[in-house]
Amino acid sequence: PEAGVDPTVLETADDIATMEIRGAATIADAAAAALATQARRSDAETPATFQEQLRGAARTLYETRPTAVSLPNALRYVLRGMDGETVPDLRESIITRAEGFQSDLEQAQTRLGEVGANRLRDGDVVMTHCHSTDALACIEEALEDGKSIEAIVKETRPRKQGHITARQLREMGVPVTLIVDNAARRYLNDADHVLVGADSIAADGSVINKIGTSGLAVNARERGVPVMVAAQTIKLHPDTMTGHTVEIENRAEDEVLSPEERTDLAVGPGDEDDDLAVENPAFDVTPPRHVDAIVTEHGQFPPESIVTLMRELFGETTGEPWEV
């Protein structure tokens, strides 16, 4: 671990890496909270030490998972607000900035929900994939508007985040039909919308979200079911404006195949390490032509025009504040 990084920051980083804390918006919120905690608990005696500890905390959080850009966006935003000549002033600036970020995040989600809800009509059936708080905000707002909504919830292998979605929708009073991922195409016949979140959105309007989103979107297009992506602007990936690609996280084999199962699949004696390869990418890329609308707190956009919003919000991107 980096020098002077508070144990609670290490704990948050660990929780993000192990997916105890997961989902792009929730990760961003937790990262900002962790930087505030670092600031509060810092034992730094000089401004330089304080700043270096904050950067160390940001680097530690940054290293956890690579795909959701809300994480670096949150870290950048909070660190860029670090300001002051003394440790107490620096501390105050980080805490204020982090808390501001967290409350903006919440407001953005509510606002986005209002926009997304306008796309849903009374009686609509929505198919979901994975678990997205931005997507659920749209349904919640539609319910507030007095519309009745039903959901077809994809299980989402290998980690079954669909179960979280099913529980939260039912807590809102939404009738849920849970299906295995492989049944999605069949049940698209009954759906009026596909509604998903995003971990990152690239400048060309590509949507990076839970593995399986792109196949779902292709099938939805074939069935004529519109695909709506609910994503606060914290999901816009600034580096893609200058040609960078989004790194897709590969997760551990044992999420797919347990060590016991691998033994069972061995084809020869003592053959556990044979040439059976297991791949477990956590996300995929849905091209803009398969997405009908990206819903943000600034309104809804066709994916092809999201770059305009990105330029407006990010302008010229500069270096990472934790690499000073």
Ligand code: RUB
């Ligand atoms: C979560 C996932 C979610 C997005 C958006 O993947 O793909 O759709 O993060 O979520 P994982 P939100 O479970 O691997 O983190 O709208 O809550 O930001």
